[in-house]
Amino acid sequence: MTTESYSHIAEQFGERIRVATDAGTPLRLRGGGTKDWYGQSLDGEVFDTRAYGGVVSYEPTELVITARCGTPLAEIEALLAQHHQMLAFEPPRHGDASTIGGVVASALSGPRRASAGAVRDFVLGAVLMDGHGEALRFGGQVMKNVAGYDVSRLLAGSLGTLGLILEVSLKVLPVPLREASLRFEMSEIDALRHLNEWAGQPLPISASCWHQGVLTIRLSGAEAAVAAAQRKLGGVPLPDDAAFWTSLRDQTHGHFDGGALWRLSVPPAASAIILRGEQLIEWGGAQRWLKVESTDAEQAAGIRRAVSAAGGHATLFRGGDKRVGVFHPLAPAVAKIHERLKQSFDPAGIFNPGRMY
Numbered sequence: 155m156t157t158e159s160y161s162h163i164a165e166q167f168g169e170r171i172r173v174a175t176d177a178g179t180p181l182r183l184r185g186g187g188t189k190d191w192y193g194q195s196l197d198g199e200v201f202d203t204r205a206y207g208g209v210v211s212y213e214p215t216e217l218v219i220t221a222r223c224g225t226p227l228a229e230i231e232a233l234l235a236q237h238h239q240m241l242a243f244e245p246p247r248h249g250d251a252s253t254i255g256g257v258v259a260s261a262l263s264g265p266r267r268a269s270a271g272a273v274r275d276f277v278l279g280a281v282l283m284d285g286h287g288e289a290l291r292f293g294g295q296v297m298k299n300v301a302g303y304d305v306s307r308l309l310a311g312s313l314g315t316l317g318l319i320l321e322v323s324l325k326v327l328p329v330p331l332r333e334a335s336l337r338f339e340m341s342e343i344d345a346l347r348h349l350n351e352w353a354g355q356p357l358p359i360s361a362s363c364w365h366q367g368v369l370t371i372r373l374s375g376a377e378a379a380v381a382a383a384q385r386k387l388g389g390v391p392l393p394d395d396a397a398f399w400t401s402l403r404d405q406t407h408g409h410f411d412g413g414a415l416w417r418l419s420v421p422p423a424a425s426a427i428i429l430r431g432e433q434l435i436e437w438g439g440a441q442r443w444l445k446v447e448s449t450d451a452e453q454a455a456g457i458r459r460a461v462s463a464a465g466g467h468a469t470l471f472r473g474g475d476k477r478v479g480v481f482h483p484l485a486p487a488v489a490k491i492h493e494r495l496k497q498s499f500d501p502a503g504i505f506n507p508g509r510m511y
Contacts, residue, residue: 186251223255414474420466
C-alpha cells in the first residue's frame with residue numbers, strides 16, 4: 155500500500171472516532187484479538203486496527219524500528235532477525251495474529267524483562283489518535299529526543315483506554331552471540347537466595363525460572379562470558395533451552411494450564427509468599443505466577459493482602475471470577491491521575507471503557 159492509502163485509512167479512523175465521540179458510542183480497540191481475555195470487560199463496537207499496518211522505517215545501525223499499530227508481531231521479528239536483532243523484552247505470543255499495537259497496549263514482557271527492561275523502556279515515541287480524532291505525536295526515534303517521552307511510555311499498558319496507538323517507535327537490540335541454560339535442584343527459599351546473590355555479581359543471567367523444586371537460568375552474551383559463568387555456577391546444562399524459554403514466554407508451559415492464574419509482582423528480594431496454590435517464579439523473584447483452582451472475593455482479598463505486605467501487587471491475569479477485580483486497586487492519589495489522563499485524551503470515555511477498572 156502507498157503512503158496515501160495509509161493516510162486515507164488514518165482519516166477514516168479519525169472520522170469514525172469523531173462520530174463515536176459525538177454520539178457517546180463506546181469503541182473496542184482491537185488488533186489481532188489475541189489478548190481479549192486480558193483485563194476486565196470487553197465493551198463497545200469492535201474497532202479493527204489491522205488495516206493500518208506496515209513498517210514505516212527501520213535503520214539497523216540506529217537500533218530503531220517504527221511501525222504502524224496493525225503490523226503483525228511476526229512480521230517485525232522476522233525483519234529484525236535478518237539483521238540479527240530483536241525486541242529485547244521478548245513479547246509473549248498468545249496467538250499468530252498478535253500486532254505491535256497490542257504488544258505496546260498490553261505491555262506484557264517475556265523472560266528477558268528482568269535483565270533487559272520492560273516494554274515501556276523501549277518505547278521511544280508514538281502517534282496517538284485521541285477522542286477528537288486528532289493524531290498526536292509524542293517522543294521521537296532517538297533517546298535524546300525527550301519531548302513528550304513520558305507520555306509515549308504511558309501508553310504501554312494502557313490497554314487502549316487512552317486512545318488509538320497509530321504508530322510506535324521502538325528501540326531494538328542485537329541478538330546475543332551465545333546463550334546457554336543451566337538447571338539446579340533446590341527449594342524455593344534457596345532459589346530466591348541464590349538469585350539475589352547472583353544479581354549482585356557480574357553474571358550474564360538473562361532469564362530465570364523456579365518451578366517444582368528446580369531452578370533454571372539462562373546465560374546470554376559473549377562466548378567467553380557465558381563459558382566463564384557456566385564454569386563458575388556449575389549446574390546441569392539444559393540442551394533444548396530455546397523451547398523451554400519459549401514455553402514460558404508464550405505460556406504454553408504446563409504450569410499455565412487450567413485454573414485461575416494470578417500474576418504477583420513483588421520486589422526481587424521478597425521472601426517466599428505462602429499462598430494456597432502452585433507457584434512459578436520468574437524475573438529473579440520479581441514475578442510469581444500463582445495458579446489456584448478458582449477465585450472468590452475472600453480469596454482474592456487474601457492474596458492481595460499477602461502480596462501488598464511483601465511490597466507488591468497482584469493481578470488476576472487469566473481465568474477466575476473477574477468480579478473480584480482483575481487489577482490491584484489503585485491508591486486514591488494514583489487513581490486521580492489515571493482519571494485526569496483519561497479525561498485529557500478521551501473526554502467522552504469511548505475507548506475500551508471498563509477494560510482496566
